[in-house]
Structures are given as structure tokens and as C-alpha cells.
Amino acid sequence: MSKLLEIALGLVTGIGGFLEAGSLATSAQAGAEFGYQLIWAIALGAICIAFLVEMGGRLAAVSHHPLPDAMRERFGIRFFLVPLVAVALVSFLVLASEIGGVCLALQFTTGVAFRWWALPVSAALWLFLWKGTFGLVEQGASLLGLVTLSFVVGALKLHPALHQVGAALLPSLPTHDPAKYWFMAVSILGASVSPYLFYFYSAGAVEDDWDEGYLGINRVVAGLGMTFGGAVAVAVLVCAALVLHPRGIQVDRYEQVPFLLTEPLGRWGFRLFAASLAVACFGAALEIALLLAYLVAQGFGWRWGENLRPRHAARFALVYTAALLLAGLVIVTGLDPLKLTIFSMALTALSLPVTVMPLLVLMNDPDYLGDRTNGWLSNAAVLCVSVVAAVVALVTIPLQIFGS
Amino acid sequence: MELGREVLDQQVIDARGVPMGKVDGVILELRPGEPARVAGLIMGGTTLLWRIHAGLARWVERRLGGEGHVTRIPWHRVLKIGVDVKVDVEAQASPASHWERWVRDRIIGRIPGA
Amino acid sequence: MSTAREVRLERLLGKLVVDAYGLPFGRIEDVIAEPHGDEYLVTHILIGPNSRLAQLLASAHELPTLRALGLGRRPRIRLVPWSWFDLTDPDRPQLRRSVADDGKA
Numbered sequence: 217m218s219k220l221l222e223i224a225l226g227l228v229t230g231i232g233g234f235l236e237a238g239s240l241a242t243s244a245q246a247g248a249e250f251g252y253q254l255i256w257a258i259a260l261g262a263i264c265i266a267f268l269v270e271m272g273g274r275l276a277a278v279s280h281h282p283l284p285d286a287m288r289e290r291f292g293i294r295f296f297l298v299p300l301v302a303v304a305l306v307s308f309l310v311l312a313s314e315i316g317g318v319c320l321a322l323q324f325t326t327g328v329a330f331r332w333w334a335l336p337v338s339a340a341l342w343l344f345l346w347k348g349t350f351g352l353v354e355q356g357a358s359l360l361g362l363v364t365l366s367f368v369v370g371a372l373k374l375h376p377a378l379h380q381v382g383a384a385l386l387p388s389l390p391t392h393d394p395a396k397y398w399f400m401a402v403s404i405l406g407a408s409v410s411p412y413l414f415y416f417y418s419a420g421a422v423e424d425d426w427d428e429g430y431l432g433i434n435r436v437v438a439g440l441g442m443t444f445g446g447a448v449a450v451a452v453l454v455c456a457a458l459v460l461h462p463r464g465i466q467v468d469r470y471e472q473v474p475f476l477l478t479e480p481l482g483r484w485g486f487r488l489f490a491a492s493l494a495v496a497c498f499g500a501a502l503e504i505a506l507l508l509a510y511l512v513a514q515g516f517g518w519r520w521g522e523n524l525r526p527r528h529a530a531r532f533a534l535v536y537t538a539a540l541l542l543a544g545l546v547i548v549t550g551l552d553p554l555k556l557t558i559f560s561m562a563l564t565a566l567s568l569p570v571t572v573m574p575l576l577v578l579m580n581d582p583d584y585l586g587d588r589t590n591g592w593l594s595n596a597a598v599l600c601v602s603v604v605a606a607v608v609a610l611v612t613i614p615l616q617i618f619g620s
Numbered sequence: 621m622e623l624g625r626e627v628l629d630q631q632v633i634d635a636r637g638v639p640m641g642k643v644d645g646v647i648l649e650l651r652p653g654e655p656a657r658v659a660g661l662i663m664g665g666t667t668l669l670w671r672i673h674a675g676l677a678r679w680v681e682r683r684l685g686g687e688g689h690v691t692r693i694p695w696h697r698v699l700k701i702g703v704d705v706k707v708d709v710e711a712q713a714s715p716a717s718h719w720e721r722w723v724r725d726r727i728i729g730r731i732p733g734a
Numbered sequence: 735m736s737t738a739r740e741v742r743l744e745r746l747l748g749k750l751v752v753d754a755y756g757l758p759f760g761r762i763e764d765v766i767a768e769p770h771g772d773e774y775l776v777t778h779i780l781i782g783p784n785s786r787l788a789q790l791l792a793s794a795h796e797l798p799t800l801r802a803l804g805l806g807r808r809p810r811i812r813l814v815p816w817s818w819f820d821l822t823d824p825d826r827p828q829l830r831r832s833v834a835d836d837g838k839a
Binding site: 646647655662667 | 739
């Protein structure tokens with residue numbers, strides 16, 4: 217495949233893959249509550265995940281080890297288990313949130329309550345992984361994900377004051393309710409800087425057999441892909457800021473969210489919203505389920521690979537099967553998907569130092585990266601964001617739970 | 621060669637290029653009056669558990685009456701140590717594939733389309 | 735004639751080594767083996783710091799950013815010949831001799 221085509225596909229993955237339950241929910245809530253003010257958090261999150269995704273790709277291309285494999289080798293089993301369990305737990309909750317997102321979209325279109333859709337959706341996801349190849353998952357989900365560009369169309373139709381949007385790229389202090397403001401900032405960071413994104417991207421680079429020749433593509437895809445993806449999340453925030461914020465509607469019940477698109481785009485807005493939600497969450501769920509399988513299989517040296525038939529990578533297939541089943545069961549309980557999503561995002565931010573640090577150490581190890589170790593900027597940016605996000609999360613999560 | 625850094629926890633690839641597991645342990649043979657030698661690799665069973673929590677490992681071994689399904693690979697069957705550890709053993713024929721085969725036969729293989 | 739004994743590398747790593755006086759000397763970081771004909775013979779043990787704090791600072795030292803901030807500390811690693819060790823109890827490795835700080839007996 218020509219390199220240009222690879223870049224194009226990578227960009228599509230970035231755009232189509234960035235928006236999922238977490239970024240949708242957190243961006244909508246932020247826009248409804250604080251107008252344009254939290255756009256900087258989306259920008260910061262996008263920058264951080266761009267760095268991390270680039271690192272994951274570089275690690276795979278240069279060392280030919282996917283991240284979980286390299287982590288076990290470098291740190292030994294004891295210190296591998298800590299990030300393994302952290303990433304697995306957090307990713308599992310996000311997986312349940314994504315399934316919840318698809319179910320909500322189905323509830324919006326059919327009227328049948330979301331919990332009854334949980335197991336059918338899990339089954340559909342499972343079938344995709346059971347029968348599909350890595351290429352199908354990666355490209356299919358992201359091409360379909362382009363429907364999320366409806367938010368960009370919607371946002372533009374609402375005629376936002378672009379200089380105000382631009383000004384909000386810089387951090388600002390809240391005008392009211394600081395505890396909620398910072399909690400939302402942290403949740404947005406957790407939504408953008410999800411470990412599953414860079415762990416999955418790293419595994420994908422190995423599935424696609426990347427080598428050092430791909431380092432340029434890697435940088436372009438990571439940088440531009442995450443930038444464009446972040447722009448879609450900003451579009452969601454802008455829609456919320458212009459539709460919900462003036463009416464004082466806060467997004468604390470999921471039935472309020474479709475208004476984001478119905479106002480600028482009318483009836484089509486509703487359909488596009490449901491489609492965007494369903495597709496974005498479906499794609500993310502596929503990636504997370506696969507990621508959980510990669511984590512365990514690569515960490516313990518089992519046969520793995522989405523391109524293999526399940527019987528040739530049995531334990532690998534068992535992990536994603538079990539994950540999808542259990543995550544579906546979480547939604548069957550009727551747990552509010554919106555609350556679950558926001559909570560998972562905050563938890564992701566809290567766990568960032570634990571999930572990010574192993575990658576950071578590896579990226580500075582010449583045994584794995586040769587002379588392609590991290591520059592000071594990559595290190596500093598990621599370190600800063602992870603530590604700050606975790607500290608703020610530590611403070612705001614209890615406040616949010618006990619204060620409201 | 622630094623055994624912990626270069627051998628332990630590395631991916632093991634069998635004679636056919638199939639991933640076989642990770643090096644969970646390395647066996648050193650102590651001989652009185654002679655230098656100790658690297659005797660081989662060990663994978664599976666309770667090996668990993670010993671590194672996580674010795675007490676738990678001891679308890680499990682008492683329940684199982686042994687180490688479980690371990691694969692011992694003698695050092696002379698280790699062909700190359702680099703990005704991974706290549707060995708002259710077949711995964712299919714060794715205890716290393718025991719759990720993979722079990723899951724395939726009892727669970728995954730029973731689902732249509734596998 | 736006593737028979738050969740088996741010792742597991744992975745159970746040695748991280749174990750605290752005491753010197754001939756029973757004082758803590760350090761923790762086993764790694765074991766070095768050299769090729770000798772067809773075989774690999776164990777030649778040295780790498781001993782690193784024995785306190786958790788020193789280990790944490792050593793990890794911090796790996797990240798250039800933290801190093802630049804002055805947060806990491808290069809760990810003191812000593813290469814000690816294998817023959818100086820008494821491994822009758824692999825859980826409690828002992829040095830047969832007392833070793834000065836520069837690694838010489």
C-alpha cells in the first residue's frame with residue numbers, strides 16, 4: 217500500500233476514532249455548563265494523546281515489540297502486573313461505557329430501553345471480532361466514524377464566533393463552580409488520553425508490520441489524526457455551548473444530548489446524532505475489546521492476532537469474548553451509561569501516571585529504541601499532563617462524589 | 621550476558637516460528653567445586669506465581685502436588701537470544717501448549733466459525 | 735560426593751544479600767553468565783541498592799526529564815564474582831567475605 221494511502225487511512229482513523237462515548241459526553245457537558253471555556257482541555261488532551269500515540273507507534277516500529285510485550289520484558293512480571301491491572305480495569309469500564317453508548321443510540325431510534333440492547337450489541341461486537349480481520353476493524357470502524365463529522369457541520373451551521381473559540385484554546389479560570397470546572401477538565405483529559413488508544417495503536421503497528429520506514433507516517437498520523445479528532449470533539453462542545461448553554465440546560469440526563477444536533481440540523485440532526493453515537497461507540501468498543509486481549513496475550517506470551525482464526529489463538533479469543541460478555545452484563549443492570557462514562561473518564565485521568573509511566577521509561581531506553589529515544593519535549597509534555605491530571609483528579613473526584 | 625535483562629521474560633519462539641510463551645524462569649545448576657552453569661529455561665506452571673507471591677505459590681503447589689504444567693527447555697536447545705528467544709522445541713508437543721489446547725478444545729473450538 | 739543443585743534465577747533477583755558480618759550489602763539486580771565452549775557459566779552477580787528509596791530514585795534516573803530536574807540518582811551497581819557467594823539458602827544469599835565499598839575484598 218502506498219505511503220500516501222496509509223497516511224490517509226491513519227488520518228481517517230484519527231478523525232473517526234477520536235470521538236467516542238467519553239469525549240462526546242465530556243465535551244457536551246463542558247459546553248453546556250461552561251460555554252467555550254473548556255476548549256483548552258480538549259486541545260491539551262489532543263496534544264498529549266498525539267505524543268503518546270506517536271510513541272506507541274515508534275516503539276512498535278523500531279523494537280518490533282508491542283507495548284504489553286515490551287513492558288513485561290523490561291519490568292518483569294511484578295512491575296508489569298501493576299499497569300496491566302490498572303489499564304485492564306479502566307479500559308473495561310470504558311468498554312462498558314461504549315456499549316452503553318451504542319445502546320443509547322438504539323434507544324433513541326427505537327424507543328426500546330438501552331439495557332435490552334446490551335447483550336445483542338455485545339454479540340454484534342463479538343461477531344465482528346470473531347469473523348473479522350484487523351484491517352476490517354481498523355478501517356471499517358474509522359471510515360464509518362466519519363459520520364461524526366456531522367458535529368462539525370452542526371457547529372458551523374450555528375455560526376460560532378470563531379475568535380471566541382480560538383481564544384478559548386488558552387486555559388482560563390472558571391467564572392463559577394470551580395470544583396465542577398476542574399472535574400470536567402480532568403474528565404476531558406481522561407477522555408482524550410485514554411490508555412487504550414496508544415496501547416491499541418502500538419499493537420496495531422505490529423499487526424500491520426511496521427518498521428523504521430514508517431516513522432514519518434507515524435508522526436503525521438499521530439499529529440494530524442489526533443488534531444482533527446480533537447477538532448470534532450471541539451465541535452461537540454461548540455454545539456453544546458450554543459444550543460444548551462444559553463438555555464441553562466445541563467447535560468446530566470442522556471435524553472438531553474441529541475438536542476446538540478437537532479437544533480442546527482433538524483430531523484436529520486437527530487438521525488445523524490444517533491448514527492454518530494452508535495458508530496463512534498461501536499468502533500471504540502471493538503478497539504478496547506481487542507486491546508484487552510492484546511494486553512493479556514502479549515503480556516503472557518500467548519499466540520495472538522486478530523488476523524488469526526480464533527482456534528489458532530484460542531486464549532486470545534477467549535479474553536475478548538469474556539470482556540464483551542461481562543461489559544454487556546454491566547449495561548444490562550441498567551446502570552446509567554452517562555454517569556458510567558463520566559466516571560470512567562475521571563478514573564482514567566487518575567490512573568494516568570501508572571498507565572503512562574511504563575511507556576515513558578521504555579521510550580527512553582536505547583535497548584528498545586536505539587537512537588530513536590524520546591526528545592525532551594515528548595517526555596516533558598506527557599509527564600506534565602499525566603501528573604497534573606492525576607493530582608487534579610485526586611482532588612476533584614471526591615468533591616464531585618460528595619459535593620453534589 | 622545479563623540473564624535477567626536478556627533472557628528472563630523474553631518471548632519464546634518455537635522451532636516452527638510459533639510463539640510458545642515467555643521465559644518465566646531460568647535454571648542455574650550449582651556444582652560443588654565447579655562454576656555454576658545455565659541449565660535451561662522454564663515456562664508455565666507455578667513459576668510465575670513464585671515471582672509474584674512466594675506464599676501463594678507454596679500454597680498452590682501444595683494443592684496441586686507439584687509445579688503444574690511446566691515446560692523445561694534445556695539450554696542446548698536454545699538456539700538464539702535476541703529480540704526473542706528461539707528454541708529447538710515444538711510448542712504443540714510440549715506442555716507449553718497445554719492451556720491453549722484446552723481452551724481451544726473445550727471453549728473456543730465449540731463455537732461455530734472458529 | 736555431593737550432587738548438583740538447582741537454583742532459580744528468577745527467585746534470586748531482588749533478594750537481599752548480607753555480607754560475612756550479617757550486614758545488608760545490597761539486592762541482586764541481575765546474574766551475569768559468559769559462554770565457555772558449549773555452555774554458559776555464571777561469572778558475576780550485579781548488586782544494586784538495597785533500600786526502596788534508592789531503587790525509586792534509580793528508576794527516576796532513567797527518565798531524562800526527571801534527571802534534568804535533578805530528581806534521579808544514579809544507582810551504585812557493583813559487579814561481584816559468583817564464587818564469593820554462599821547460596822546454601824537461596825532465599826538468604828550471603829557473601830563469604832567482607833567486601834569494601836569499592837567491590838574489592
